Amino acid sequence: MKTLHVITGLGIGGAEQQLRLLLRHLPARSDVVALTNPGPVAGQLRDDGVQVTHLGMRGNRDLRAVPKLARIIARGNYDLVHTHLYRACVYGRSAARLAGVPAIATEHSLGRHHIEGRPLSRGNRALYLLTERLGHGTVAVSETVAMRLRKWGVPDRRIHVVPNGIDAAQFRYCEDRRRQTRARLAIAPDTFVVGAVGRLVPGKRFELLLRAMAETPGAHLLLVGDGPERQSLERLALELGITDRVHLPGACGLDGRVLNIPGLLAAMDVFVSTSREEAFGLAVVEALAAGLPVLHTACPALEDLPAEHTTGAVRVSSHPTLLARELTRYGRAGTRRIPPPAAVGHYDISHSADRLMHIYDAILRRTSSRS
Incomplete structure (x- = not known):
């Protein structure tokens, strides 16, 4: 064929x-x-x-x-x-x-x-x-x-x-990957890192995540992606006084090649999706495959499955203060990887x-x- x-x-x-x-x-x-x-x-x-x-x-x-x-x-x-x-x-x-x-x-x-x-x-x-x-x-x-x-x-x-x-094996957590990626991004090994991946467009509502980060002292944000909202998000980070804790590596490296998403996921401690709506929610499934706990506002990939298949993923409020509370709770609990749930194999x-x-x-x- x-x-x-x-x-x-x-x-x-x-x-x-x-x-x-x-x-x-x-x-x-x-x-x-x-x-x-x-x-x-x-x-x-x-x-x-x-x-x-x-x-x-x-x-x-x-x-x-x-x-x-x-x-x-x-x-x-x-x-x-x-x-x-x-x-x-x-x-x-x-x-x-x-x-x-x-x-x-x-x-x-x-x-x-x-x-x-x-x-x-x-x-x-x-x-x-x-x-x-x-x-x-x-x-x-x-x-x-x-x-x-x-x-x-x-x-x-x-x-x-x-x-x-997804190819789940590609995202399997690797300690060496985590160490190398954090070193490239100048993030200390013991820093609590909140992560997100996606096009920088209004529907992803990354501005909510930035505002939540402003209420989560000490945590760093690794926001992976590019798009028309990049400059406005950079300005917001400056207004909130958190530019030293926000990392925006874009979507490509200096050679124009696509960034190593499995390595970037390994560098994170919790993954957040603040989208207003999604058709699927691929980045969330990839994060679960990497052993990350996930906080999300909308994700059909998980909502279409029984709850027992989506352990490790929690639906949260999009209000910045409430989201900050959740992030603070994860930060205090310490970094840990979770076994990928059944949803990963399903997809x-x-x-x-x-x-x-x-x-x-x-x-x-x-x-x-x-x-």
Whole structure:
């Protein structure tokens, strides 16, 4: 089987990293097209032996992208097109229909009121639903996202749930990793470190975490990620007088390569997710795989599972003072690693790849029987 994955861009983000991990486990030959911004993940994919093409799309209304992408699909003799993220789903499904190739989409970032961090509007919802009909189904990364798709009007028969996955062994705690990462960041071995990972965008509400840190004396914050909110978060840290306790390593090192997330998780003592809403909550699952206790405000990956599968994770208030109290309690208890809960094994990437291949096979059987 030969598949083409179409994604909006290949900068640092959960969907982009999930695509790379998935391609390592799918038993199919796969190429990738990025509509815009090849980004650091493009280099990682090429290192894995994946052919990556940059379409050079100039904006949301660059309609030339559709015939250009359709030509790539037709010339590549692909059996299936798989699209990821809103813009790629809209343009990719249209191009696949023109090329006469079946398509499926993964919905990575649909919230109640936002999609990919942007407010939902009637217009983008209508366009999404119109082009959804051009494909052969939509994959939801959680039961929560599947429910949101149904409420939008996507027929249940067209929705498939394939959770995001992780390679748990990659995140297993390592004392040497912790020591080396803290040394690079100039964080003392005995410092209590609060951690967070994600795009620096309004929906992640990292400003709440900064305000909580201002009420948690002595603790340091390791905030991993980049995005449009970086400067405002730096200004807030300055206003709160905590710049000496806040570490913002960005998303890439000096060489432009993606940072070592397992090493950064090893350097933390407790992980916090303050998102207003999530489609899955991949960073939370990775933190649990690293043996970190987790405080979160919204995480469908955990909320969709029985409580006994999510030990070590606690849902908390988003009020800075209440969050600070929780952090102080963890700091006083001393640093400790916890055994990864059952949720980590549940979201093994090999399970996700197997589920997806079954869906691919079913689509190809269905479309071949009609031809």
